[in-house]
Amino acid sequence: MEALADRIIPPDPQTPGGKDSGSAVFVDRQLAGAYGAQEGLYLRPPFLAGTKNQGHQSEAGPREEYQKGLAALDRACQAKYAGKHFADLSDGEKDDVLHGLESGAFKLDGTDGKAFFEQAIKDVQMGFFADPIYGGNRDMVAWKMIGYPGARYNYLDWVNRHNEKFPLPPVSMTGRAEWTPASTGGK
Amino acid sequence: MARILPKKDVVIIGLGWTGAIMAHELTDEGLDVIAIERGPWRDAPTDFPPSQMQDELRYRVRHELFLRPDQLTFTFRNKMDQTALPIRSWGAFMPPNGVGGGGVHWNAEMWRFLPSDFVLKTHLTQRYGKAFLPEDMTIQDWGITYDELEPYYDRFEYLCGTSGTAGNLRGEIKEGGNPFEGPRSRDYPTKAQAQPFSQTLFGKAARDLGYKPFPQPSGNLSTAYTNPLGLRMGPCTYCGFCEWFGCSNYSKASPQTTILPVLVRKSNFTARDNSEVVKINTDRSGKRATGVTFIDTSGNEWEQPADLVILSAFSVFNAQLMLHSGIGQPYDPVSGKGTIGRNFTHQTISSVNGFFDSKKYNFNPFIASGSIGMCIDEFNGDNFDHGPHGFVGGGYVGQVQTGARPIESTLTPPGTPKWGTAWKNAVRDNYLSTVKPGTGVHGSFYAYRDIYLDLDPLYKDRLGRPLMRMTIDMKENEVKQNRFLTDKFAEVIQAMGANQIAKSYRTAPYDMTTYQTTHVNGGVIMGEDPTTSAVNRYLQSWDVPNLFVLGASAFPQNAGYNPTLTVGALAFWTADAIRNKYLKSPGSLVNA
Numbered sequence: 029m030e031a032l033a034d035r036i037i038p039p040d041p042q043t044p045g046g047k048d049s050g051s052a053v054f055v056d057r058q059l060a061g062a063y064g065a066q067e068g069l070y071l072r073p074p075f076l077a078g079t080k081n082q083g084h085q086s087e088a089g090p091r092e093e094y095q096k097g098l099a100a101l102d103r104a105c106q107a108k109y110a111g112k113h114f115a116d117l118s119d120g121e122k123d124d125v126l127h128g129l130e131s132g133a134f135k136l137d138g139t140d141g142k143a144f145f146e147q148a149i150k151d152v153q154m155g156f157f158a159d160p161i162y163g164g165n166r167d168m169v170a171w172k173m174i175g176y177p178g179a180r181y182n183y184l185d186w187v188n189r190h191n192e193k194f195p196l197p198p199v200s201m202t203g204r205a206e207w208t209p210a211s212t213g214g215k
Numbered sequence: 216m217a218r219i220l221p222k223k224d225v226v227i228i229g230l231g232w233t234g235a236i237m238a239h240e241l242t243d244e245g246l247d248v249i250a251i252e253r254g255p256w257r258d259a260p261t262d263f264p265p266s267q268m269q270d271e272l273r274y275r276v277r278h279e280l281f282l283r284p285d286q287l288t289f290t291f292r293n294k295m296d297q298t299a300l301p302i303r304s305w306g307a308f309m310p311p312n313g314v315g316g317g318g319v320h321w322n323a324e325m326w327r328f329l330p331s332d333f334v335l336k337t338h339l340t341q342r343y344g345k346a347f348l349p350e351d352m353t354i355q356d357w358g359i360t361y362d363e364l365e366p367y368y369d370r371f372e373y374l375c376g377t378s379g380t381a382g383n384l385r386g387e388i389k390e391g392g393n394p395f396e397g398p399r400s401r402d403y404p405t406k407a408q409a410q411p412f413s414q415t416l417f418g419k420a421a422r423d424l425g426y427k428p429f430p431q432p433s434g435n436l437s438t439a440y441t442n443p444l445g446l447r448m449g450p451c452t453y454c455g456f457c458e459w460f461g462c463s464n465y466s467k468a469s470p471q472t473t474i475l476p477v478l479v480r481k482s483n484f485t486a487r488d489n490s491e492v493v494k495i496n497t498d499r500s501g502k503r504a505t506g507v508t509f510i511d512t513s514g515n516e517w518e519q520p521a522d523l524v525i526l527s528a529f530s531v532f533n534a535q536l537m538l539h540s541g542i543g544q545p546y547d548p549v550s551g552k553g554t555i556g557r558n559f560t561h562q563t564i565s566s567v568n569g570f571f572d573s574k575k576y577n578f579n580p581f582i583a584s585g586s587i588g589m590c591i592d593e594f595n596g597d598n599f600d601h602g603p604h605g606f607v608g609g610g611y612v613g614q615v616q617t618g619a620r621p622i623e624s625t626l627t628p629p630g631t632p633k634w635g636t637a638w639k640n641a642v643r644d645n646y647l648s649t650v651k652p653g654t655g656v657h658g659s660f661y662a663y664r665d666i667y668l669d670l671d672p673l674y675k676d677r678l679g680r681p682l683m684r685m686t687i688d689m690k691e692n693e694v695k696q697n698r699f700l701t702d703k704f705a706e707v708i709q710a711m712g713a714n715q716i717a718k719s720y721r722t723a724p725y726d727m728t729t730y731q732t733t734h735v736n737g738g739v740i741m742g743e744d745p746t747t748s749a750v751n752r753y754l755q756s757w758d759v760p761n762l763f764v765l766g767a768s769a770f771p772q773n774a775g776y777n778p779t780l781t782v783g784a785l786a787f788w789t790a791d792a793i794r795n796k797y798l799k800s801p802g803s804l805v806n807a
Contacts, residue, residue, distance in 0.1 A: 036634040043639070063277065070284035070303045072674065078300040081726040082291060085300055123635065130633070149634050157621035158272040174646035176581060176621045179269035181454040181464070183582040190412035194579050201270060 029055060029098065031115035035122045036152045043173045044166070046152050054155025054164030055094075055148075064091030090147070097144035100136035101125075160200045167205065171198040217508050217516040223249045223485075226507050226521035228492045228536070229528035231316020232779065233765035233786040235470035235478060236371075237525050239444075240790035242481045244798065249519060250484070251509050253491040253528075254282070254313030259471040263319075263461030265454075271620040275459040278305060280320050282312035289531065290671040293688040293724045295548065301674050301682065306728040308561070308735050309459075310529050314488060317529065317733060317779070318469040322458045322585030322617055323434025325377045325468075326776035327368050327784075329596040330361035330397040335661075335772065338597060339607055348607065349692050351664045353551075353558055355771040358743040358752035361397045364784050367791070369400055371783035372432075375468030376440035376448050379403040379432035393429045395592040408437045408451065408587055413578040413650045413711075417614035418589035420710040426591040431615055432780075433586035434468035444477045455618025457585025458653075467585065490517075493678065495524055495540040497759060504542075504762045510678070522801075523793070526739075526764045527786075533768040534559075534668050534738030535683045543739075543749050543758050548665045548686075554749040554757075556668035558737040559685065560773040563610065563658035563693045565721045567705045569650035569713035570628045576648040576712075580619035588615030588652070591707075594700055595775045596659070606695040610658030610775030612704040614711075617653050624651055628715045650708060654732055656700045658721075659775040663690055668738045689723040697721040734778050739768040744807075751805040753792040754785060760803040763789055 033046025033055070046052065058064060066089035075087050086093075105114045105125060114122065128134025129145040136144065155164030157171075159179065165171065171178050178198035186194060197204070224246035227234045234250055242248050257263075257280075273279050290299035311317040331338045334356045339348060348354070381402045382392025407430035410418065421428040435451040442448065451466040465472050478484055492509045496518065506520035526533050537543050537555045546556040571578075590613030592598060601607055618624070626649050627641035671684040698720055705718050721731075742748025745757040754769055756762040765786050767778045774781075796804055 037639055038636045040636065040639065043643075066303075068283040068285055070288045070301050072301070074673070076298065076300060078298075079293075079724075081293070081724055081728060082300045083306055083728045084303055126634070153625075153634075154272065154276065154622050157625060158276075159270055162272055171621065173643050174621065174625060176619065176646065179266075181265045181269065181456075182452040183454065183579075184450070184452050186579065187409045187411055187453045187582055190415065191577050192579075193577055194582075201267065 031122065032148055033152045035119070035126055036149055037156055043169050046156065048166070049156060049169050050164040050166045051152045051155035054158065054162050055151050057163050058151065059091045059094055065089050093144065093147070097136065097139050097141075097148075100139040100141070104134065104136050161202055168198040168200055217518040219518045219520065222506070222520040223247050224521065225249070225523045225525060226251065226519050227525040227527055228507060229253070229316065229526070229532075230314045230470070230486060231311065231527065231529070232318040232470055232783055234316070234525065234527035235474045236783060236786040237527060237765065237790055238484055239474050239478050240787070240794065242478070242484045244794050245483070247483045248485070249521070250486045251490050251492050251507065251519065252314050252486065252488045254488065256486075256488040257314045257319060257461070257471065259461065259463045259465065259469070263463040265463055268456050268460045268463070269454065271622045275620065276622060278309060280311070280313070280459070280461065281305065282310045285677065287676050288682060290674050290682050290684045291727045292684070292686055295665055295686055299671055299684045299686070302727055307726065307731050308733040309730075310531070310733065314475070314486070315470045319461045319471065320459050321779060323375070323467050324586040324777040325372060325375065325379065325432040325434050325780045326611075327396055328361070328774045328776055328781050329395065329598070331597050332774040333357045333359060333361050333364070342597065343602065343607070349690065352692065353662045353664050355558070355662070355740070355742050355747060357771055358741055358748070359788070364788060365397065365400060367784040367787040368780060370787045371780055373404050374442055374444070374473050375434045376404050376436050376442055377432055377434055377468070378405040378408050378437040380407045380430055382429060391429060393592050394427050395595065395598045403432065405436055405438050405440050408433050408435065408584060410587065410589060411453070411579065411582045413580065413616065414588045414614045416711045417707060421589065421591050421707050424707060424710055426593055428589045428591050431586050431588045431590050431613060433584060435584040435586055436466055442473055444474065446473055446476055448472055451584050453582050453584055453587070455581050455583040455620065458617045492536065493539065493680070495526065495536060495542060495762065497540070497542065501541070502759060504759050522761060524762045526762060527766060530736055530766050530768040531668065531683060531738060533764050533766055537739055537749070537764070538670055539680060542756060542762065545669060546667050548667050551664060552746070554740070554747065556738050557747070557749070558662035558740045558771055559666050559668045559687060560660040560662055560736045560770065561687065562732045562734040562773055563660050563689070563697050563721050564654040564656055564731050565697050565701045565719055566652050566655040567701060567708050568626055568652070568717045569708040569711060570645055570715040570717070571648040571650065571713055573644050573648040578647060578650065580616060580624065580647065580649065580651065583616055583618045585617045586615070587617065588613045590615065594703055604695070604699060606692045606699070608659035608661055608692065608696050608775065610656060610700055612656050612700055612707070614650060614652050615655060616651055619646070619651070621646070626651055629717045650711070650713065656697065656704050657775055657777070658693065658696055658700055660693060660773045662737065662772040688725045689721060694721065694723055734767065734773060736767040736770040736773045736778060739764045740771045741769040742771060751803070753804045754789045755797070755804055757803075757807060761801065763793065765789060
């Protein structure tokens with residue numbers, strides 16, 4: 029998952045990628061929680077095949093779909109790249125695989141690879157932009173990258189200041205590291 | 216076996232906007248009122264603290280404040296010959312739950328409908344002839360006129376402290392307001408909200424193109440305000456977390472900020488939360504409601520007898536409870552007979568995103584409110600000649616961006632890859648200089664013979680009752696309307712100076728997975744004729760006169776505006792009819 033997250037959001041000199049910013053941790057926590065198990069959703073049978081515009085109709089939730097999808101991705105990579113797992117491929121090879129999933133040319137066994145990758149893109153990017161309390165967007169790196177000031181609630185002084193850069197750094201729901209006094213060595 | 220509670224004068228089903236308005240009015244009349252709410256109690260300071268609301272994942276993506284589909288959902292299909300499948304996770308709309316209802320997490324866009332909207336069928340037939348309308352279109356007049364509703368629009372606007380600029384004051388057109396609006400008896404209670412950069416730019420571009428832009432009327436207040444109940448509201452701080460979120464700043468009008476603090480102090484008012492009404496009971500004649508049956512969280516069944524029953528749940532649930540209670544004749548789309556489930560509608564929306572030069576434009580798009588923005592109304596309702604265009608209806612268009620919450624607002628120009636370095640760079644370069652108007656094109660959705668609600672033959676809810684089935688599609692008239700409006704809107708966005716624009720038209724088939732506002736209407740519509748409407752002009756059931764059904768379920772079809780102001784005005788109108796007519800002489804207020 030970390031290898032996948034780092035290709036969806038590659039690192040660059042200014043901003044870490046999906047791995048170091050915590051997107052894989054975010055996805056892992058989401059899958060372990062209510063989202064992964066479809067808690068609160070309508071799960072009564074029968075589960076019939078419908079049209080795409082009728083929405084998701086599977087008894088299997090994202091947790092199960094990710095387990096199947098990641099395993100199928102590794103199997104397909106091993107078959108194509110002499111036994112190598114997805115995480116062991118070069119960046120170029122990884123991107124080739126992902127472009128193949130996106131176009132539908134690279135097929136996964138027992139899983140809709142295109143749909144799985146679309147879901148992974150959505151979830152990894154969601155982790156990048158969600159509040160850091162959910163495990164991604166560590167140190168608000170994504171918010172710093174785009175210029176979003178975070179969980180602030182008062183822009184009264186700024187609503188009429190047009191085309192000026194908002195000067196304050198982002199703040200998360202739990203504040204900012206600078207607000208926490210430096211450690212005094214446990215004394 | 217249900218345990219029977221002591222009788223009340225009035226039982227109210229659902230404590231959202233309309234339930235709260237009615238409870239306040241009828242307790243003022245001295246009646247003993249109980250409101251029964253399916254969801255939890257919610258207080259502004261403790262349930263929507265400003266330190267927790269700016270959480271896009273929890274509230275927007277994971278739907279924290281909304282109804283859970285496992286508690287109740289609907290089935291959906293486009294056409295009558297399809298099998299409807301359950302909506303397992305919300306998409307096209309998100310039903311509210313809990314005290315305050317949709318009034319908790321709405322954007323607070325405070326639009327009046329046009330005078331011609333209320334006499335739609337008569338108006339369009341007179342202007343264009345009957346043959347101009349699609350054959351399967353089943354639009355109707357409302358049975359009430361704009362002039363009759365105007366005092367009640369005014370009451371709801373003043374309850375909420377609405378911020379806006381009048382465009383038509385007692386017939387006099389005012390500069391800076393909406394020149395197409397119906398005459399209003401007095402100015403807005405508070406001045407329009409301040410407009411951020413991109414919204415201002417839209418207003419300028421629209422003016423340069425010859426339109427008459429005006430600020431969107433807002434239930435997020437520009438300034439401090441004390442409402443007629445004596446409740447104080449504070450100025451909006453433009454945090455950009457209205458839509459999907461609650462406001463504890465007492466800046467957004469909601470039942471919590473404008474009614475409930477007064478209502479809960481009245482000794483003749485009682486509320487029961489976490490209790491779901493499953494049936495409106497009637498006597499043997501079927502012509503008189505005797506009260507309701509509800510289920511508490513332990514699954515215990517209770518009966519609450521009452522002389523007067525107010526059904527004020529969310530629109531579709533009103534229709535559902537009518538069907539589950541056997542009140543009124545279910546609508547049959549083949550014969551066109553029956554009324555419950557008839558004229559189900561939604562909203563025809565789309566948008567145009569604009570990508571600007573990041574070296575020249577910094578919009579600070581996160582500075583916003585839920586009903587901020589500059590709009591034009593030249594293409595709404597019948598404000599323009601539809602003759603050459605071959606469709607009816609319309610909507611307002613505007614730069615009504617409600618914030619720039621980063622999960623949903625990190626857009627990239629057309630042609631950008633969906634992932635990888637190119638995507639990341641494009642997100643970084645465009646976030647502050649992109650115009651993302653949300654529902655920038657807000658079009659009407661007219662009614663059709665085969666767009667309706669009925670009970671699903673296959674799927675059941677947790678209590679074993681059939682789910683409500685929605686049969687809904689985008690018809691050619693609405694698709695044409697949307698193409699026209701979206702193109703007009705795109706011209707203004709382009710004229711603002713966008714480098715690139717991305718248009719997304721609303722197309723057929725209707726898609727249950729894409730959010731299209733929560734303005735689902737109809738199913739228990741009002742009108743003049745009991746064979747084509749479920750309630751009369753006072754929202755009183757034609758079949759059971761001591762039952763009134765409030766909310767957007769009464770809309771015969773939907774106009775090109777957000778519905779809540781009309782929903783609230785109709786609740787005040789009905790409360791007035793109950794207080795001044797019905798209570799003096801209980802019985803049907805209209806002779807059919």
